[in-house]
Amino acid sequence: MDVSSIAKLSTSIAETGQRQEVNLAVLKKAQQIQASTATQLLDALPSVQGANLPPHLGNKINTTA
Structure with missing residues (x-):
């Protein structure tokens, strides 16, 4: 094998390692942005507590449909 x-x-090999590190950093940032967006969407949902629903709703599941 030649020295060159x-x-x-x-x-x-060094360049490949650097590219992988950059790709991983970009992926982590994208995941952080997605988590932040999901949290904002969940926080924007209206509260079910204030809907004044009858107390019997949601107590039984119809499994014979």
Whole structure:
């Protein structure tokens, strides 16, 4: 194996590692943004407590439909 080919291989491996680190950082940031957006959407939902529904609603599930 030639010294220059070893240097090229080493450089290629280092560049690949850096690209993977950057891709991972971008992925983590995208996940943080999605989590933040999901939290905002959930917080925007109206409260069910203030709906003044009858107390019997939601106590039974019709399984014979």
